[in-house]
Amino acid sequence: MITATGKSILKGIAIGKVRFLAKKQAEIKETAADPAAELKRYEDAKALATEQLQGLYDKAVVEAGEEHAAIFEIHMMMLDDDDYNDSITELINSEGKTAEFAVKTTGEQFAETFASMDDEYMKARAADVRDISGRMVNILTGAETGPAGSDEPFIIVAEDLAPSETVQLDKSKLLGFVTRLGSTNSHTAILARNMNIPALIGTEISEEWDGKTAIIDGYNSCIYIEPEEELLRTLDEKRVRDLEQRAMLQQLKGQPNVTLDGREINVYANIGNVSDVGMVLDNDAGGIGLFRSEFIYLNSKTFPTEDEQFAIYKKVAEMMGGKKVIIRTLDIGADKQADYFNLPKEENPALGYRAIRICLMQHEIFKAQIRAILRAAAYGKVSIMFPMIISVSEVKEAKAILEECRKELLAEGKEVGEVEIGIMIETPAAVMVADELAEEVEFFSIGTNDLTQYTLAIDRQNPKLDHFYDSHHPAVLRLIDMTVQAGHRHNCWVGICGELGADTTLTETFLRMGLDELSVNPGGILGLRKVIRELDLGGAQEPETEAPAEEKPAAPAEAPAEENPAAPVESPEPEPEKQAKKGRFSLFGKNKNK
Ligand code: PEP
Ligand code: MG
Secondary structure (H helix, E strand, O other): OEEEEOEEOOOOEEEEEEEEEOOOOOOOOOEOOOHHHHHHHHHHHHHHHHHHHHHHHHHHHHHHOHHHHHHHHHHHHHHOOHHHHHHHHHHHHHHOEOHHHHHHHHHHHHHHHHHOOOOHHHHHHHHHHHHHHHHHHHHHHOOEOOOOOOOOOEEEEEOOOOHHHHOOOOHHHEEEEEEOOOOOOOHHHHHHHHHOOOEEEOOOOOHHHOOOEEEEEOOOOEEEEOOOHHHHHHHHHHHHHHHHHHHHHHHHOOOOOEOOOOOEOEEEEEEOOHHHHHHHHHOOOOEEEEEEOHHHHHOOOOOOOHHHHHHHHHHHHHHOOOOEEEEEOOOOEOOEOOHHHOOOOOOOHHHOOOOHHHHHHOHHHHHHHHHHHHHHHHHOEEEEEEOOOOOHHHHHHHHHHHHHHHHHHHHOOOOOOOOEEEEEEOOHHHHHOHHHHHHHOOEEEEOHHHHHHHHHOOOOOOHHHOOOOOOOOHHHHHHHHHHHHHHHHOOOEEEEOOHHHHOOOOHHHHHHHOOOEEEEOHHHHHHHHHHHHOOOOOOOOOOOOOOOOOOOOOOOOOOOOOOOOOOOOOOOOOHHHHHHHOOOOOOOOOOOOO
16 A cells, blocks of 8 residues: 555545546657558557547436537547548558557648638537547557546546646546645645545655555545555545535525524635536525636637637526526636637746736637627626726726627627626735725625735745645735725625635634625535524624715616625615624724724
């Protein structure tokens, strides 16, 4: 048995086979001495690829229906295409190329031919050729190791996982992951929390573990490879107990998020993909508080079109059945990179060209997304949220672009819906001008991941700094408190969508600050609900410092609670009573009410 330690992202136990993700693409040799042997390698790889595709097809039929599964049928047909096969065998037989070189070259040529066609359908086939050729090259070079394409659930072990890689993983089979790099605040860690699966970072990993049975023990921050019988039994029992506890939380479904003394708060969910909505509904979230739309871009080989985005947003809005869906506009850049954006290499990407900065410089990209969101809003209760805001002028500009898009869509006779407009508060600058910002929008959602990074001047991606990355730092908590008070002074509801929102050691603090919403990973909803329902804030306290709520002209007085920014959402109570119930919280060691 081998034991390796790391930093645990989520307490829990995962037991399964390791799938080692080779980071570097294997080198592709160009020539081979024995064409017959290469042909045999090619035929074997093709048989394996067909088997994998058949497995994916069968699974997709069950999970998403025949229409969605059809793509794998197309891939199988392409693998068998005469022209494709002739080109590959010709390169192997006549030019003495290796099987992988022949596949790669043919794939690139065919993809280029498809891409240059006028017909949109044929154009789109370029990505499919690349896909099947990539699959074949991976098999031939051994770049794809472990039980790839098998039906067995697996534990991923990798150097690091970029967000663009995590979106490709078959999450239904992912039991947990272990990486050597990554920090507890990286997007990989967020993925683990979102999926509610154990994960370790900062672990000395080995390729030798591939295919072996392992246990991730998230309680003790370690992974055991080929564990002893006794340990396997004990930890499996613990895993089953965890599942039982989770099952008990299920009883809280349908219950309100209300404290013993009657303070209610919205608990929403964070998602990155349509496929996460099932988990959101399963866990009975009140809405989606953060849809990280950049994952659509990361999952795409080129800019997703307005129509592609519209289909996704519409689907999410419809699936949520009238519950709020807050779509954050593109937050690409920093660690979230997609090649086709051609973003410049920067010394300090976290302080660089990212998120709203890109959108305000590249209107075509921004407008395609805004138009898609406005159109989807006709099918549900959709809000739009702009990330990485530092100043009022950015918000004004973003709103002007939104209005331009609305007018264009109406002129084109397209259906559009009303959207609530909000911003993320994730820079200290935004907190300092929160009063002015609140005049512009209907809600704030505090991104504590970045707010901590920018306040403490600590790169959230740097594992060496994990120890210093302290979201409980008084500076961060005071900024959150300042944001809530500024928002409420201007009838702007305030939530948290960063990871801190799920930290139940702070739930009472957040309720006392007066936060209206906490948006957390879907797996954290019911646990948070349990904590809220067991809290007693000691009844009503009227804050001295809070200015009376002003009426915001944009909010119709008769609007239902969730529509009206003056009223913290989802409460049937009239506003003054609700406000009176908000206890106050002091970060300065004494209660401000005294
Ligand atoms: C945040 O910064 O807290 C946030 C929610 O956004 P992201 O983690 O996607 O940067
Ligand atoms: Mg952020």
